[in-house]
Amino acid sequence: MDIALTLVVNPGCSFSLEKIAKDACGLIERIADTHTLSEGRAADLIFKSVAKDATDSATDSTTDSATLASFTRTLSPHLNSISGLDWCLGPEKYRKKRLILADMDSTMITVECIDELADFVGLKDKVAAITEAAMRGELDFEGALTERVALLKGLSRDALERCYSERISLMAGARALVQTMKEHGAQAVLVSGGFTYFTERVAAAIGFDVHRANVLEFDGDALSGTVQQPICGAQTKLDTLLEFKDKLGLEVHDILAVGDGANDIPMIEAAGLGVAYHAKPKTQAAAAASVRFGDLTSLLYFQGYRDQDFVI
The missing domain is CATH 3.30.70 (Alpha-Beta Plaits)
Structure with missing residues (x-):
């Protein structure tokens, strides 16, 4: 070898x-x-x-x-x-992978959507502290998500749209990573512990083939403070990896997974190349490789791609 x-x-x-x-x-x-x-x-x-x-x-x-x-x-x-x-x-x-599974918040985009939503109701600091603890693996993810979503009760659809248009920016290198891999035959799946309201838009902007996340529930035009069950968490991410592995007839060595939080660990450990991206300590410890300083194009270099191969 x-x-x-x-x-x-x-x-x-x-x-x-x-x-x-x-x-x-x-x-x-x-x-x-x-x-x-x-x-x-x-x-x-x-x-x-x-x-x-x-x-x-x-x-x-x-x-x-x-x-x-x-x-x-x-x-x-x-x-x-x-x-x-x-x-x-x-x-x-087998360095060039045929499937990429990626987290969204703080991985494919620069922020945590739920923290930005909380800013619209004046609770960003409180929600961000819970998010940080959950991502570090110090809190049960499902319980922490339920608690945070409850604090958003009454937030309007207009606020969600403003959040997306004003607060959400793609991570540097996100489009190049996904588009380059797809150009070479890979499938791209965005699987997030966040919300489909955002993953749908982010997936389209970057070029993911599939997106999965939690579904916020509404009471009229305002958030009800609840999320559809079952919650999309660590197990969903792992199950999605295994599903697409079987569906596409892949081996483990064909798969790349990337994320930053504790809920990404199962899919990172199950991938042929699991990468922790500007990640929490537990996630870094679980990953085969870490990106601590650079942008997402580092994942292309890790697969042996050269600058001239990049699809920008």
């Missing part, structure tokens, strides 16, 4: 891409083939597999996993200490 180490240097990084690459090769004492993905910004280091005898084929998988784990243990402390660097380590084979 060839192993790919992708390095993405962001503005303000304390070291050059070339130095980081050189130091990485020195740490694991292996020479790598270097592929430039973005001049001065992103590169792949491809570490070739050690040749095995034919009699060793039964143990190849175990050996490969051990090699990858060894690389990770050696490189992680050093690479994680570099401010401005995002990186990903994994098998070189």
Whole structure:
């Protein structure tokens, strides 16, 4: 198994891409083939597999996993200490994914919709504190969502429209990520613990094929303070991944999942490449890779895409 180490240097990084690459090769004492993905910004280091005898084929998988784990243990402390660097380590084979599942709030868009809605009723600080605790995994997601939605009772449809038009911005790189993957044959699913009122619009703006989220209930033209059951939470996200895996006839290695909160952990752990995006500590710990500094185009570099491949 060839192993790919992708390095993405962001503005303000304390070291050059070339130095980081050189130091990485020195740490694991292996020479790598270097592929430039973005001049001065992103590169792949491809570490070739050690040749095995034919009699060793039964143990190849175990050996490969051990090699990858060894690389990770050696490189992680050093690479994680570099401010401005995002990186990903994994098998070189099957890097370009055929399915992406993505969270919406604070992942595909820059805000938490429910916090912005709460601002219209003067409760943003209160709701945002609950959101933060839920995303950190300190509160039951379903209970926290029910509590927050109840605080929005009486909010008008007009306020929801104003919230979308005035407060919602796409995350940098969101369209490039989804459109580039789709150009290369991938399916894109937006699955959120937020609300369909927003996912429908965000999915259309970015280019997702499918969107799933919670449905706010209304009493006339105002929110009733309730949400349809069952709640779209962590289990729904995992179930959606498994559903599309089977529907599209994919293997685990074909799937990319990205999110920032604790409710994203099950789908991140189930994906071939699970990425924590500017995420909470528990989510980072569960993910195979993290984007701490850059935008969503980092996920394209992690798959081996070059700048010239991007669909902007």
